Amino acid sequence: MSKIYVLHENSEWTIHLQHRLDELGLPYELWHLDQGLLDLSSEPPKGIFYNRISASSHTRDHRYAPEFTQAVIAWLERHDRIVINGTSALRLEVSKVNQYMALNKSGIETPKTLAAVGKKQIIEAANLLHMPSFITKHNRAGKGQGVQLFHSIQALQDYIDGPNFDPPIDGITLIQQYIESPQPFIVRHEFIAGKFLYGVKVDTSQGFQLCPADACSIEDMFCPTDDVRTSVKAKFEILENYRPAFIDSYEKFLKDNNIQIAAIEAIQDSNGISYAYDVNTNTNYNSDAEKIVGQFAMLEIANYLAAKLQDS
Incomplete structure (x- = not known):
């Protein structure tokens, strides 16, 4: 039976997707690629493969997860399996130099x-x-x-x-x-199936660690500002009715680089010029921010994977 295979190295960042796959009753299997063995003469199982390997894997003592994943994806693509965020995505995930060159090639401004x-x-x-x-x-x-x-x-x-x-x-x-924004925030633009989903305003007043995952938010990822109940504003806020003109160029960039799921972080200077400075192909979402607006990216991903599996 064909399945959805999730390639990853961090269970904390995968659990929310698991919940959504279970909710939809979809067949799936997790491949934790910190370590492993790959027979290059074998044939991959039938199904679709979603790559969620992160550039920060080495901070979790998974030093060679990206390299092993690169080998696994090469094997999958050799056998014409559908890989969501395949070789091109992984190449950009692990190198900001590669990101900036690809963004510039698409006509997208990046900081010098x-x-x-x-x-x-x-x-x-x-x-x-x-x-x-x-x-x-x-x-x-x-x-x-x-x-x-x-x-x-x-x-x-x-x-x-x-x-x-x-x-x-x-x-x-x-x-x-250093791009100095008039206000201490950046916007993280989320894309699923290559299409814009929403923008997240991220408070940067307390520093640059901007991981939106709930696992990153346990201790210090929410800063004093204003929530309805606690008079504290969340670090992450999904922007409603937000679609700037440059989104079209971001979508084209993703298409040109065969990236289906990603986040692109951008900052605006005092002259109103936006600079893209980071592409995250292993993107995470903040559940508190999503509950407020009733949008759930992991559910969107699960539905997208379901459609791809049906078409495979």
Whole structure:
């Protein structure tokens, strides 16, 4: 019997999808790809395959999950299996350099960015950027890993030479233009089946770790602002009646790169120019924000997978 196969490495980020698949009575199987064995001469089972591997897998001691998943997806695609977020999506998930090049190729504005390997080269890149404020981030990251804001080269030097320097897992540090928004928020644009679902306003006043998953929200992902019951505003707010003109270019970008499910994070500067700066092909959703507007992305995904399975 054909099934939906979910490729992943983090059960906490998969449980909500499991609930929706169970709710719809769909046949499925989870493939946890932190470790495994793959016989390249064998044939994959019948079904469709949904890739949910994250660039942040190494932060959960799943260092080689993306590499193993790449091998598994190559095997699946060789046998013409339907893979949701296949090779192209995984390539972008694990490299912001690849993301920015693909976004730029689609005519989408990104912050000015330099890539550096080596501590000396990081300083050199910051000098070449010629900007009073800039950020560093990891090329392969997730959950805001490695994101630091600096207002001087000396501050960057002190960080690099100090005990808190966080080296990127692939060795590539990005030095990037700091886009200062008039208001402390970014918007995360969610897409399912390549089509825009909704935009999420994310409060950045407390920092750059913007993972919307409920598992990320347990301790510090909600900040003091205003909720009807507690006079506290949630960190994540789904925007109603929101569809900016650039959504069409985002959808085209996803189509051109064969990505079916994703989130694209963007920030707007004081001149009203929006910059896309992150593409998440393993996207998560915040249940509190969804309950308020009555939209449920994991249910949408489950229905999408069901339709793909029926067509396979």
